[in-house]
Every structure is written in C-alpha cells, then in structure tokens.
Amino acid sequence: MSSLVTRVRLKQIEQFIEKGKRLDERGLHDYREIKIEQGLIEKAEGSARVLLGKTEVLVGVKVETGEPFPDTPNEGVMTVNAELVPIASPTFEAGPPNEDSIELARVVDRGIRESKAIDNEKLCIEPGKKVFVVFVDVYVLNHDGNLIDASAIAAMAALLNTKMPNYEIKDGELKIKQGYCQLPVKSHPVTVTMGKINNTLIVDPGLEEEEVMDSRISMAINEEGHICAVQKGGSGYFTPQQILEASKIAQEKAVEIRKKLNW
C-alpha cells in the first residue's frame, strides 16, 4: 500500500487511539468538517462537490433516455460509476476501473438503490419502451481517507440537485415540454464508515488512520433507521459484538449527518 506514512507515525496513531484520541483532535466518533457545493457543473443535469476534511469528491449526474430492464418495464435505470483519478493520490493509476473503484461505485450504488432514494417509477416515460437513465459518476479529486462516505454524500447531494427535462407523449410521439422538473428523490440514505484499529472503532477514518486500521465497515441508513447496505472491507475481522456496536454508532451518526445537511 502507500508508503507515505512512516512506521513511527503509525505507532503514534495506534497509541493515541488506545487513549481515545485522534491525531487531529477529533473524538473517536466525530466526522471531519463537511462542505457541500451543488450545481457547479452546468453541463451536467446535477452535480455536487463535497469536502470531507481534505477528501474531495465531485459527482456529476447525467440523465438520458433509454430502454428499461426487461424485468422492470415501468422503472427508470440508475447506474453508478467511480473513477479514482491519478491526481487524487500517488497510489491511483490511470486505466480501466480497478477493484477499489468498482467496490466504491457498487457500495455507493447499494446505499442509494436499496433505500429506494430515487422514485424509479416516476422515471418511466413509456412503459416497456422508454425510461430515464440516471448516470451517477463519482470523480474522486483528492484522497484523504473515507472515500465511501464522501462519495455517498456527494452522490446524494448531486441527485438532489438534478433537474430533468419534461417529456410527454402526444399523438404517439415523444415531445419535450418546456421547463424542467426535479429528479424525484424520496429518501436520503446516509452511509457511515467506521475503521477498526486494534479493537477500537473510529468514525470517518482519515488517510493515515486507513493505513493503520485492519478493516472497515460501512453501513447505509435511511430516515427510518433501516439498514440498507453493509460492506465490510480490509484484511482484518470483526467479532459479532463489534458489528452490533458499529450498527449503533452508524444509527447515531446517520441522524446527526442528516440533520447537519438538512436532508
């Protein structure tokens, strides 16, 4: 992995965590500062740029039309893709999506899809023939830890910012009406990622903390407190008790984040 963090520093982080502290003076369960900017890419139907501490993710949403999937003829289609571009970290290489970017995209996708954040039936233009296809493209601009949560927030913010053209079928023909309508979003899932260092769970791991942690767990929570997606990552393990502890922490933080972002 990245050789940017020296062994001495890693030991330091471990020792701090043991005492319940983090190098940037956060509490074990504190998020870094979150800043969101929406609508900055005018050519995209929706966009948002999120700063989570120094981690920066830009998400652009493009809405096009296409055919629905055969088993869901009345529903729109959503697809999430993520790019870990080389400018974001010396460890990212140019090229086709690798396993990290694919995992990132699929985890963000799951949070949105399983919580049914987008009202898919409202994306139907002509049942069985034409629906809206929502492309969510995650562009990581700077990697300073916790790409999952930053991307998930940016994706949601971009979707909330998305406007689609108005269509109607008149005399068997597809016509674009005047004006735009907002992408129908009916739920605001929040993903909370926790890292495990020795046996302590920390929320929103920073880049150096990611070097020390042996594994991570991410949970997507909706407004009702339902868990919609879970992903364990990393080469370590959790005891069942630690997972239940993580679930409790995720619940609390999801409420907090949703409130902070006004979702």
Next chain:
Amino acid sequence: MSEKHEKLIDKKGIRLDGRKADELRPLKLQVGVLSHADGSAYIEHGKNKILAAAFGPREMHPKHMSLPDRMVLRCRYHMAPFSVQERKSPAPSRREVELSKVIKECLEPALFLELYPRTGVDLFVEVLQADGGTRCASITAAALAIADAGVPMRDLVVACAAGKVDDTVVLDLYDAEDKLGAADVPVAYMPSLNAVTLLQMDGKLTPEEFEKAMNMAIDGCKKIYEMQKEALKTKYMVVKEEAEE
C-alpha cells in the same frame, strides 16, 4: 417496485423449496479434486456447483506484485457463461471484480501472511452453476483448497447467508429468494476465533432484523464448518483406514 409476487414463505413457515426458515440447503464437499492445483475443493450447495483451486505459496508473476515482508493472496471469482439462466459473457463483470476482492479480504485474516514474504498464493474460484449464495459457497470451498495446499491457517473460513423474505428472517437464500426477497446478508466466519471476515448486506432491515439475520447466518456457518472439517479429514483419513486393514 411492484410487490406483487407469489408468497415466498407460507403460513406454516415453509418456503417455496420446502425448507423451514432456519434450514440449510443440502451440501456436499470434496477435497483434493484437481490434479494440477496444490490444493482444491468442490462444493455443491443447493444447486450451486463451484470449484476452488489454490496454487502456492510460490513466486509471484509479475514479480513486482510481491511484497517484501509478506505473502500476497490473489483471488479470481469467475462464473462460467452457462452457470446462470441467461448466458453470462466470459468477460469479468463488475460484480465478479467486487466479489474477487471481498473473497480475498475474507480469507486473508486466516493466513499467516508474514511467514512467507515475497511469495503469493493464487486462488481461483470457478462457478459452474449458480443458484444464490455463490460467494458464500465459494468461500467455504476456497478455504478448503488453501488448507489442502498445506498453507498454514488460523482457522478454516466458512460462509453462509441469511436474509428476509416476506416478513421472515430466513437462512441460506436461494436464487429466487435473493432476487425477490427483502434483504440478503452474506457472512464469512472463523468459528475458533469468533471472527467475522466478510459481511455484506443489501435490502432493508431494522437493526434488530439485521442482528437476527447475522446471528442466524453465523449459526449456519457453524453447521457448515463441521462439514468442512469432515471433508478435509475424509481425504486424509481414507489413507489411514486403508493402512489399518
């Protein structure tokens, strides 16, 4: 999404394939099935048919992928084109890439990586037929393949999924239940160390349902673990019995 489909579990608590809520599908495990692999295993779990092969520890190719202070585990999860109802393209799908990653990450905690620096173990999982829960069945077979290759392990890793269909938390979803059900929770586990090495979930569960599903999956894991040990012992015990005749 339209919820109109046949009930997946009836009033008596019997599922469409005749099982009760906490019942596992039939399982068959065999160790040492491929002559060229250092270790191998074959699993049939319900209609899943999966082969796992382990090569190594050996020098890595390309060499620059090896690490100076530890062993590297590489894993390829791959589905045969004829393994599913609609032919699947042989090219690796995004799902296969993600599963290759999570399977590797769930086996690494079982290995003593620092013991064999600069070497690699290559693990190949070939899904010959898929019917829901392939990643769990793959992990169960993969752990046996690694043990069969003589690679030291902290414990065998075993995996099983639980989920929710209609309003009931059930064990070991098959394909129809996975597609039409409300949630799927695959879990990989090392019983001796009480360690969860893979945990994923998609769907919608209350925290209580999630806890119930996870615990149910762990219980399923413990049952399958006994079968894993049997399968491993059987391969080496045959020799012992022949000798004592």
Next chain:
Amino acid sequence: MPIFFEKKQLVTPGELLAEGDYLAGENTYMEKNKIYASRIGLVDTDNKKVNVVALRAFYVPKMGDIIIGAVVEVGFNGWTVDIKSPYTALLRASDVLSRPFKPQNDELSQVLNAGDLIVAKIASYDRAHDPQLTVGEPGLGKITRGQILHVTPTKIPRIIGRKGSMISMIKQETGCQIILGLNGVILVTGKNLEDEELAITAIKKIEEESHTSGLTDRITQLLKESKGKVEENKNE
C-alpha cells in the same frame, strides 16, 4: 492445564488443541493462551510442547539441509534451481567452478543445463533473500543415474526412521543408494531396475502409512517377501 485431543488424533486448522502452560510446537499457533492447529495433521505432545505432524505441507528451506533440485534456468553467473519450495534457489557459478569465473569465456550450460538434477546443500537462507545452494561437498553435485520420487516433506523423518533405522534397512535389503532430500525429493540408485522399484515401493508405503503402528514390521516383511520372490524366480 487441559488438553483437548487424543494421541495421534487427526486435526484440522483452527481446532483447539490445548490451553494453559504448553508451548506451541510445529504446525500450531498460540492465541490468548490457547493452542490451535494450523495445518491438517496428527497431533501429539510430550507434555511440554504440542506438535502437529502435518499430512500436507510445503518445504521451507533451512540452512544446512540436503536437498535435490532441478535446474530451471542458466543465468549469467549461476543457475536457478527449483527445489519444490515457494522460493527458488540459486547456485552460483563460483561455487561449482574451482577456478576464477569468466562470464565471457565459460559456458555455464556445459557444466549444468536446464533440466539437470542436482543434490545440493542450502548454504544460506533468510526471509529477505532466496536460498543459496552449494555443491562443494562430497556426495553433492549433478545426478547422472537413478530414479526420483516425490513425497510430502513432513514424511521424510519417518522414512529415515529412529536413528536412521528405517532407511538403513531399505538400503541394506535392496542394495540401493538412497539420498533423501529434505525437500521431499528422493533419489534411488540401484544395481538394477527391480531393486530400485522395490526401494521405491517401500518408501511409498511408508509415506502412505506413516502414521500407523507396526509399520517397521510391515516394511521388513514387504522387503523380505519381495526378495524371496526374486530368489524364487532366479531358481526356476
């Protein structure tokens, strides 16, 4: 101080073997005062250490080990040798050639070529570097005749027997020269094919039945019976 197994019980990785004041021996590991098996094998203890004799393991080089390997590549100043281990071994030209080595003039492939088998000793090995071999001692060098067989490295001690008794008996009864590479590769050289085959059969039998009792007697019987048959055939 509990022990959780019977003598020579077959155990799998992760099975709990003992708790308390024991030392974790071969193919076991300790976590939080408990000893677990790390490989499939037969467990035993001498009341101090808990060991598992692995039924399946690969060879990890150790300094001073005699091994048998195959040359895979002729390089610029030596040969790469496959010793059936996760690590490839190196044999330096300077070790083989008694005079100073000149890369331009000396043709290494004339001395040892890809595919040649050698008996060598592990001269040096540490985790950061591939093992270095030496053939500079009597009994080491290129193999020109005989048959090779492979066994799991963990069975070699049983084939040797207590104080070499087992292997001595096989050598005596078959008249063969037998070199046991600690990496599980064995060279059998006899006066004729039948003798070599007999030795190989005996060794294979030991490998399969290594964990059973009464093995020494069965091997003795096998060797004497076969020898008897050979005598019979000669007398007909």
